[in-house]
Amino acid sequence: MDLIDERTVSGTLGFGPARVVKGAGDGVLTTLPAVGTKVRRGTALYRVDDKPVTVFYGATPLFRTVDKIGLHGRDVLEIRRNLSALGYSSRSTDRDVSDDSLLDAIERWERDRDHVPSGAQRATLSDLPGPSLTPGEVVVLAGPGRVSDVTAQAGDPVAGPLLSITSTAAVVSVPMSPADAATVHSGMAVTVIAPDGASSPAKITAVGRAVTEGDESAKLSVTVTPDKPLSAYDAAPVQVRITTLSRKGVLAVPVGALVALAEGGYAVQRTDGSLVAATTGSFAGGMVQVSGPGITDGLPVVTTS
Numbered sequence: 564m565d566l567i568d569e570r571t572v573s574g575t576l577g578f579g580p581a582r583v584v585k586g587a588g589d590g591v592l593t594t595l596p597a598v599g600t601k602v603r604r605g606t607a608l609y610r611v612d613d614k615p616v617t618v619f620y621g622a623t624p625l626f627r628t629v630d631k632i633g634l635h636g637r638d639v640l641e642i643r644r645n646l647s648a649l650g651y652s653s654r655s656t657d658r659d660v661s662d663d664s665l666l667d668a669i670e671r672w673e674r675d676r677d678h679v680p681s682g683a684q685r686a687t688l689s690d691l692p693g694p695s696l697t698p699g700e701v702v703v704l705a706g707p708g709r710v711s712d713v714t715a716q717a718g719d720p721v722a723g724p725l726l727s728i729t730s731t732a733a734v735v736s737v738p739m740s741p742a743d744a745a746t747v748h749s750g751m752a753v754t755v756i757a758p759d760g761a762s763s764p765a766k767i768t769a770v771g772r773a774v775t776e777g778d779e780s781a782k783l784s785v786t787v788t789p790d791k792p793l794s795a796y797d798a799a800p801v802q803v804r805i806t807t808l809s810r811k812g813v814l815a816v817p818v819g820a821l822v823a824l825a826e827g828g829y830a831v832q833r834t835d836g837s838l839v840a841a842t843t844g845s846f847a848g849g850m851v852q853v854s855g856p857g858i859t860d861g862l863p864v865v866t867t868s
Contacts, residue, residue, distance in 0.1 A: 565814050568808035574787065576755075578729035578801045581711050586611070586721035587624075588699025595713050595726065599797075602708040602728055605649045611699060611721045615676065619645040619701045619737040624727035625728075626755060629669070630695030634661040641703065646672055670694035707731050715797040733796075735787040737803055744770055744783040746807050754801040755789050763789040765803070783828070806825030808847050814858055819867035831858070 578839065586592070586609075594610035602608060607615030619625075627634070629642060636645035640659040651672045653664035673694065699721065708728035715725040735755055739747075751767040771784040787803055821829045822838060830838040831853065839862070844852030 564813065564815055564850075566808065566810040566813050566845055566847045566850060566852055567806060568845075570807050571756075571804050572737055572739065572743075574735040574755075574801050576733055576735050576757075576793060576796055576801045578709055578711060578797070579734045579736070579786070581729045582705075582708075583724050584702060584704070584726050584728055585609070586616075586699075586702075586715075586723060586725050588697065588721060590614075590699065590721045592715055592717055592719050592721055592725070595717060596714060598710055598711045598713060600710040601731060602704065602710060604645060604707075607737040608702055609725065614700075617676065617701050617788055619703050620648075620706055621645065621703045622705065624702055624703050625696065625698045627695045628695055629661055630666070630693065632662055632666070635659060640663070640793045644668070645701075645827075658703050666694045669696050680810065682829050704728065732788060733792060734768070735789070735801055735803060737787060738782040740780055740787050741774060741783055743825070744785055744795055747785060747805060751805075753787055753806070754804040755787060756791065756804060757793045757796060758801065759795070761793065761795075763791050763793055765789040780830040808845055810845050810847075811853060813844065813852045814860060816852060816864055817866045818846065818849055818851050820864045821851065831862075834863045834865060 588611070588778070590611035592609060592611060592614045596608060602618055604618050604620050606618055608618050609616050619641065621644070623637040623641055625638050625642070627638070636659060639661050643653055643655070643658055643665055643847045649672065651668040653668040655662050655664055709731045710726055711729040712727040713725070715723070740854060747767055747770060749767055749770060753765050753767060754762050756762045765787050768784060768788045769786040774781045774783055816831055820831050821841070821843070822832055824830055828840065829843055830840050832838055839857040840855050841853040841858055842855045844854065857863045
């Protein structure tokens with residue numbers, strides 16, 4: 564028979580932890596995104612003084628104006644990588660140092676973003692500044708996201724917390740005791756069951772390491788990512804079915820069929836009263852895997868359950 568042990572735990576469908584996005588520089592917020600807006604590189608996340616603030620990807624916020632040759636640092640490298648990804652490539656052997664080619668890429672990008680005439684037409688516009696990229700023109704995020712909350716309003720100063728962003732992929736957060744969490748691992752296949760009964764195969768993608776105190780006991784957060792979206796829901800209570808044990812084609816008897824031997828170990832009792840020594844294996848669903856000489860498929864045994 565197949566010996567399978569499953570348990571169902573409660574979780575919450577959402578988009579994972581949120582990251583607060585703060586504005587930089589001077590100016591007044593004129594446009595903010597709606598909750599649910601998808602955020603990706605090259606798009607305007609919000610507008611300040613009616614000018615777009617564009618999303619770049621990276622780990623280092625832009626902390627200075629890049630407007631001259633010879634600036635060195637990770638922020639310069641991130642600008643170069645983002646502009647290249649947006650189609651404004653620059654050539655340099657020192658990719659974390661600003662040079663003519665990077666300033667040229669910045670100029671081309673800003674010209675297209677702001678719809679400024681190019682070539683000879685631009686040269687006649689003496690009031691236009693030279694190529695530069697200031698901290699207030701871009702917002703650096705770790706990657707694609709989804710606006711989960713907007714705390715600022717149009718008319719507020721840009722400097723300060725503006726909104727929150729989560730992952731674009733829906734995930735399920737499951738609080739588990741440390742003992743239960745020790746039985747699962749990242750990459751483990753599970754099933755998510757929505758409130759309407761629809762199910763989706765999923766995988767455990769993270770097992771938390773920070774223990775928090777719950778209502779009754781300590782908990783760890785386990786993150787589950789569905790293989791396909793539960794499209795009807797952005798947030799909902801769900802169930803997660805976890806298979807903690809699967810043994811295919813084993814011999815098993817009800818746990819009540821085990822007889823503890825005085826000398827140690829176990830046996831099963833035949834219907835004629837004789838005992839057959841049994842080595843136990845996995846337990847699941849009131850059954851226990853058994854093996855040993857004399858343990859055969861179809862062997863009748865006495866059980867208390």
